[in-house]
Amino acid sequence: MTVLVLGGTAEARVLAGLLVGDGIAVVSSLAGRVTRPRLPVGEVRVGGFGGIEGLSSYLQGNSVAAVVDATHPFAARISANAAAACSLAGVPLLRLERPGWADETGASQWHWVSSSEESAALTATLGARPFLTVGRQGLDAYVGPLAASAALVRVVDPPEIDVPATWTILHDRGPYELDGERALMAEHGADVLVTKDSGGRWTQAKLAAADALDIPVVIVRRPAVPESVRVVSRPVDAAAWVRALPAAH
Numbered sequence: 452m453t454v455l456v457l458g459g460t461a462e463a464r465v466l467a468g469l470l471v472g473d474g475i476a477v478v479s480s481l482a483g484r485v486t487r488p489r490l491p492v493g494e495v496r497v498g499g500f501g502g503i504e505g506l507s508s509y510l511q512g513n514s515v516a517a518v519v520d521a522t523h524p525f526a527a528r529i530s531a532n533a534a535a536a537c538s539l540a541g542v543p544l545l546r547l548e549r550p551g552w553a554d555e556t557g558a559s560q561w562h563w564v565s566s567s568e569e570s571a572a573l574t575a576t577l578g579a580r581p582f583l584t585v586g587r588q589g590l591d592a593y594v595g596p597l598a599a600s601a602a603l604v605r606v607v608d609p610p611e612i613d614v615p616a617t618w619t620i621l622h623d624r625g626p627y628e629l630d631g632e633r634a635l636m637a638e639h640g641a642d643v644l645v646t647k648d649s650g651g652r653w654t655q656a657k658l659a660a661a662d663a664l665d666i667p668v669v670i671v672r673r674p675a676v677p678e679s680v681r682v683v684s685r686p687v688d689a690a691a692w693v694r695a696l697p698a699a700h
């Protein structure tokens with residue numbers, strides 16, 4: 452049987468490794484957004500499927516027995532497409548999603564918001580030297596409200612939009628450690644940290660650094676997981692789900 456892992460996350464790479472180790476045929480799918488992606492073991496395909504219909508055709512055309520949607524918590528469109536396409540094609544679907552940071556700290560200065568727009572407007576009121584760690588795709592919402600701010604913007608690949616001349620772009624990719632995060636924020640004189648609730652350990656150190664420096668954090672809530680899709684939070688649990696499928700026996 453072939454399992455399609457919708458990837459682009461560290462958890463997806465771990466899962467691919469577990470399944471390949473079990474002798475299960477895995478195809479990991481990446482959107483192709485990042486110039487030099489970290490690749491999982493096993494077969495990899497890159498690029499969109501062409502919406503729900505395209506993904507459904509792919510599943511049927513490639514005899515995919517199961518799909519694990521291990522995409523990033525903020526990749527809402529592909530998750531919705533996976534739910535609809537698997538339903539159309541009659542293929543079992545599991546969502547592998549790391550826990551959010553909601554319960555991780557008692558930080559008193561966390562401000563939860565529901566959108567990039569709300570985040571940008573609030574950030575503008577909280578500081579003049581924000582540290583933006585929201586990825587490059589949502590950056591456009593911040594351009595207007597933070598046009599005069601001395602923002603430090605950390606991204607993996609260059610932004611695809613024109614950003615204000617007052618912004619500093621930093622190209623880097625996690626994992627990050629507390630000492631480095633604290634030094635970076637202190638050096639910039641960051642007075643507010645802006646993040647999405649991505650969860651996970653790789654990018655968590657910035658939250659502790661903000662706490663240590665006593666600066667506020669603006670944190671964007673996750674989009675909802677499509678209803679009726681079963682969710683697990685650890686790659687080992689997703690691998691166990693695959694092994695328990697009738698097609699695996």
Ligand code: NAP
Nearest residue numbers: 458459480481482499500501502522523525526527528529
């Ligand atoms: P998105 O808005 O949910 O998806 C947009 C479109 O990209 C989808 O409709 C699909 O195109 C294609 N796509 C997305 N993930 C794909 C995958 N794994 N394999 C094949 N096609 C995929 O996603 P996004 O927020 O742009 O994120 C793109 C990818 O980057 C995701 O796979 C995600 O795991 C990874 N990522 C995202 C974030 C984030 O903050 N959003 C952070 C880290 C990593 P078609 O409709 O043509 O199939």
